Amino acid sequence: MDRITVDGQVVTDPDMILREGSKLVYHRLAWKEPFAPHLLQVLYEDDDMVALNKPSGLQVLPKGIFQQRTVLAQLQWKEWKMPPSSCSKRKNVQLHPVPVHRLGRGTSGLLLCAKTKLAKVQLASYFAEGAANAEKKRMWLLNP
Structure with a gap:
C-alpha cells in the first residue's frame, strides 16, 4: 500500500494541515511493469x-x-x-x-x-x- 509521511510520521488524517518546513514524502510501492519491447x-x-x-x-x-x-x-x-x-x-x-x-x-x-x-x-x-x-x-x- 502506498503511504505518505510528514516529518517521518505516517499520515492517517486526510485533513492534516502542513506546517512551514515540514518534510512530506510519498512512498510509492514498486510494481512490475508489463512487458514492453526494449531494443531500440x-x-x-x-x-x-x-x-x-x-x-x-x-x-x-x-x-x-x-x-x-x-x-x-x-x-x-x-x-x-x-x-x-x-x-x-x-x-x-x-x-x-x-x-x-x-x-x-x-x-x-x-x-x-x-x-x-x-x-x-x-x-x-x-x-x-x-x-x-x-x-x-x-x-x-x-x-x-
Whole structure:
C-alpha cells in the first residue's frame, strides 16, 4: 500500500494541515511493469540528433504503469556520443538525447531525438510547420 509521511510520521488524517518546513514524502510501492519491447535500433546519429526505429508496444515518455520501460528511460541509460560541451557552438548540449515528438505506444516508426537544445527547438519547429501545412492542404482540399 502506498503511504505518505510528514516529518517521518505516517499520515492517517486526510485533513492534516502542513506546517512551514515540514518534510512530506510519498512512498510509492514498486510494481512490475508489463512487458514492453526494449531494443531500440539506431538508424542515424550525428552531433545534433538520433533517429530511432521505435517498436510497437514501447511507450516514448513515462506515463501510467510505464515508468521505466520507455524510450526516454533507455535514452537516459545508454552511453551516447554527445557533442563536446566545450565547443562554443555546443553550449546547449543536453545530458542525453530527448524525443522531439511522440509515437503512440502501439505505433512503430521513426522517432527523432535531439542531442542539443537548439536541435530540439529546430526539429520541433519542422514538425509544427509540417502539421500547419498539412492542415492548410486539408482545408484547401475540402474547400477548393
